[in-house]
Amino acid sequence: MYEQLNERIRSEQPVALVTVIEGAGIGSKLLVAPGAAPLGTLGSPELDRIAARDALGELEAGRSGIRHYGPNGETTPEDLAGTPVVVAFIESWAPPPxxxxxxxxxxxxxxxxxxxxxxxxxxxxxxxxxxxxxxxxxxxxxxxxxxxxxxxxxxxxxxxxxxxxxxxxxxxxxxxxxxxxxxxxxxxxxxxxxxxxxxxxxxxxxxxxxxxxxxxxxxxxxxxxxxxxxxxxxxxxxxxxxxxxxxxxxxxxxxxxxxxxxxxx
Amino acid sequence: MKELLDDIDRWRATGARVAIARVVDIEGSGPRLPGAAMAVNEAGEVTGSVSGGCVESAVVAEALAILHGDAPARVVTFGYSDDDAFAVGLTCGGIIRLFIEPLDW
Missing domain, CATH: 3.40.50.720 (NAD(P)-binding Rossmann-like Domain)
Structure with missing residues (x-):
């Protein structure tokens, strides 16, 4: 996955990397680029789908930051109450301004x-x-x-x-x-x-x-x-x-x- | 990250293992934004930076511990707090969280 990330960063094509930094599956990754199927997994297809959506949003805004998810991509405080939480870092590389x-x-x-x-x-x-x-x-x-x-x-x-x-x-x-x-x-x-x-x-x-x-x-x-x-x-x-x-x-x-x-x- | 790629690629080409540390969160006054990164190879060579020089040497120690299998990939927090006044911190008074992991993906 690093090779793909490396290539996209070097060629200044937009790309975002989602990494689980706390919770189940620390270090799991999802590589997200506009118009391409995400690469890797964070542990469940639902979580991947939600994280990919959020990563594209962060990429659009040229931002990087932390998100909290339930094991199946839950995001609302009610849904997160009482579930084990996965903390993910979404890092986005947008083309230069x-x-x-x-x-x-x-x-x-x-x-x-x-x-x-x-x-x-x-x-x-x-x-x-x-x-x-x-x-x-x-x-x-x-x-x-x-x-x-x-x-x-x-x-x-x-x-x-x-x-x-x-x-x-x-x-x-x-x-x-x-x-x-x-x-x-x-x-x-x-x-x-x-x-x-x-x-x-x-x-x-x-x-x-x-x-x-x-x-x-x-x-x-x-x-x-x-x-x-x-x-x-x-x-x-x-x-x-x-x-x-x-x-x-x-x-x-x-x-x-x-x-x-x-x-x- | 972009500025680290040449060094990382050179290290990996020689078969060296590499750990990367990325700023994932800052509180209060922090010198670098999330995404600021540094990389460390198993020989202790360093590229990039994650603060104004305040925490880099502590990050190298953490990264080497991870590469040597003495610690897992994890979030490490640097910054002053009342009960932690002598720990490595940022002179600007902020707190930064770094995720440090082996580059094995």
Missing amino acids: QMWIFGAVDFTAALAKVAKVLGYRVLVCDAREIFATRRRFPMADEVLVSWPGPVFAERGHTLAPRDAVCILTHDPKFDVPAVQGALATTAGYIGVMGSRTTHATRLQRLAEVGVTHADQLARLMSPIGLDLGARTPEETAISICAEIIARRTGRATPSLRDAVGPIHG
Whole structure:
């Protein structure tokens, strides 16, 4: 089973491993992957069926954690009362989150670098062939010469709430279709570079093409990044990535020293 | 786990037995999330980590005991509590539970 797990993790295909860690059959395993029959057993077909269902759910959410089951997959507190309980650890390996960066500018290489450190699969896209080259962005997983429209049309559906779109072009010709494309996806973070003035102008241009809905526009993080006083491309990359983390965790990003409560909350 | 695969595969290719320890649960402040893992081979070589360095050496001892047949695969808890103030713990005050098992599957 380890070989199968190994192969799926290496090839970045989604997979979850359920392991009995307490109760009957410690160490028993069930390997679960979308669209394939589970491998192994936790001890009973019913338990396997319920655990596989839960594992697919955890995989969908990119989470790992503990579940308690009865010997035949019982899960409700009433059903578990008085039965021997099996504690299972569901570990899920989801493909890495994506970051799409539009604009092959000075800030792009720094952002791509920091995004790689955080585990993103990074796509860099620019319509200008001389800028969007592998040589300038060796750290990116993919460098694409294209306008934003076709990229979103072709694979916008692969963006999900844990993915980020960063639009760094400053050029309305490119920004507007990129923002339009990003807003049509469920990407969890959409950041757009530029001053407050640039953003105001951009909002006008977006209105001209019919993007006026306040709920939609509220998704745009622009000017992009946390207020760290970042100046260099590297510092700006940190401020953008820090903002992505803070938006995901819902934190108001004070310094840890000035906040209260557990630091790993 | 992904970052451990190269070392694990290399060890297994030489016929060495391997134990893996995975964080399965944390309470309070914990440095690594469930799924953080380390692996230990029977020669005591280590790859990966499960905390900020607070409990790794204790995990190696547990893993070797399991590989030598002196302990079963099991959940091991690390963290401070009132009656356990001198046990190996996390400096951040949290509790982590690890499942340590032989990689024989």
